[in-house]
Amino acid sequence: MKPALLTALLLVAVSVAVGQPGPRAPERLAWEQAGALAAPRAYATAVTLVTGEILVVGGLDKDDPKVTSVTSELFDPLTGHARVLDQRLPGRVNHAAVAGAGGRVAIIGGSVWIGDGWAITDRVDVYLPYEHRWKEGQPMLHGRTGVRATALKDGRIFVTGGYDGPRLIKTSEIYDPMSDHWSEASPMIEPRGDFSIAALDDGRVLVAGGLFGRESIPAVSSLYYDAQRDRWSPGPDLLSPRVLQSQAKLPNGDVLLIGGQHAASNTAERYDARRGVFEYAGTLAVPRMVADAAALPDGRAIVTGGLVVTAGPVSFDPSARTELWDPATNRWREVAPVSSGRAFARLISTADGIYQVSGVALGEQAQARVERFVWH
Template sequence: MKYFFVKFLIGVFLFLQCSPSSSDKTEELGIIALLLINAQKYGRYGHVSIPIGNNILILGGQNGFNVYNDILQFDPIQNTIFQVSNLKYARSNFKAIRLLDGRVFIVGGNPSPLSAASNSAPPLIQTEIYDPLTNTTASGPNLNQGRSDFSLDLLNDGRVLIAGGKANSILQSAELFNPNNFSITSVGNLNYNRCLHTSTKLNNGKILIIGGINDSQVTVVTSELFDPSTLTFSSSGNLSISRTLHAANLLSNGNVLVTGGYRVTTPPFASNTKVVELYDSGLNTFSTVGNISDFRVGHTAISTASNRVLLCGGHQILNGSPVLSSCELYDTGSMTVVGSGQMQSKRSIHTASLVLGSKVFLASGFDRVDFSSGIPGANKTSEVFDYNQFTSTSVFGDL
């Protein structure tokens, strides 16, 4: 099937009620202010969501024409989104992760929107650290290599692995951030250059890196393991189907479930896949175990209770690049889809975070592609999806 916009996919990924009381009037003014702020929101993709206690941080991203530096927070109790701070650098297609001390380490990404095209600035070398206790950001050490669409993983000892990604070419290099001495050092190379891959920390502390796309615009069939004790990468099993913009979830038994994505063997032709694969951490091999209901690229996959994985949204490599509003619940015991439902909005390259009970916060993403420009149209809404009831609730406040 002919693939449209391979280059685009890499670049991407990829609130009034009147009351006479003074306290209510104060609240009303706050609501009006929030409405005015939200009127300026245009949606985002290439952003990051991070759990902070019961709340969720939403950082950065872009809408195709502007790159954002805001830090917002979703409060699931109040069901509202509000701004809490700003990044030092506007960035999209970056990564962020919570350190052992509770602060958030923010790395790399693109400072230019998709509309900048050939005039885009190189990926950022700058890192920064956000403190949720003070709602402030501070500069971190610079990367040795600016990069976007890479992987970022917190190791058991508190260090952070930064691997692969994209700059002028698809990268093979890896770096290590040490929060104890506030340094970033090179840590050798991956066995294969790759971006838009997944990385998963296994129960033994090793990092499993799967798939992605390489410099030839071909999807990668290989996987590899990073060993924090030796600081080395070793080859792991091969996927049955090469893929990028897929999802990988660690299961309670230590294995990893791989879903969705697309593959390219002869550019610019690409195809979707419904095939689900399972990485066996004991055997270090992949096997096919079933199928999901819909083709999904750039979807989210959240591990839930009872060994199930909730897959939401994504888009398909078909004429028109349709974006999905569907969700499906995949049972990793029977390796079958056991339920499905609909989000209120279509979304892809969005973020998903567990919040209260069986609820998942789904933030922004894009809901369409403008074929004249190749730029996705951002969805400024967010919602909370209940995977037990298969119902969705709108969130107050736009992104």
């Protein structure tokens, strides 16, 4: 071959190689240290503020003589630092924290430690993010613990079900954080607790699974609440009864229910908001309950932690294993685990990652460490 022809062929080969993209780097899916809370907390609530900070409220530490935490704190994802707010609140667990109109966050109901036992509270506290302070709100119409609540499209906060002690209840009420006013809403068809609740994109509220009725039976049923008409109606049945499941609202409006107690512990199902039905959403590698779940912006979802469900008694040894669900394949796969297992934690989604806050670790130890799940 002539030298000139060989040179030309080499130049063509090099230009083709340069023009083609190289092998795609594998996606990094990992947990990383993101900071710490000012104090360990178990069973706390956490919610993202309009300022971008994460508000953490309540919870308990079994090694603290006060039992429940009377402080609240702001965690800054940018710095990894937490700041304890000056005002003190009644320490509580099993409460709800919901952001409503004006970015105001309502801390609703729950259980408070009085003397040597727990009591149900109707107390409401409202955080004003632009004024950086708390104010006490009007009490609920019905005190409750195991509170289930969600924000409606108009910024009001809908509360339903839960417990008034050992009994399930069916009462419902709506709170307006701007006017600080509660109004009675239609009760559920039957008493229910420990269920999933999600505000759908069409304005209705979906209630799914949990325990229902006087006998506290695991529910396969779901309900819709229409706030405009103040009316409940039956929803589609789940594929399996679910109690103590985790959930994630997906970007397309669907709702993913994951794990739970008993037979449903190793499966997931997805509420298809367009068709109004529940569909199978894969099998988990780790059967789990009281785990933590969150959606990624691209429609995938993760679940982590929780208590592993086995054939025998459930031990309090939370799992550190993390799984990722992909809607394209409708399958779960294991990814990097979190540094230590915890149950009853809170996953908070932000633009730069999913933050794990609070939780109960091995030996029922409260947690201060904050970790962040990243993907890129």
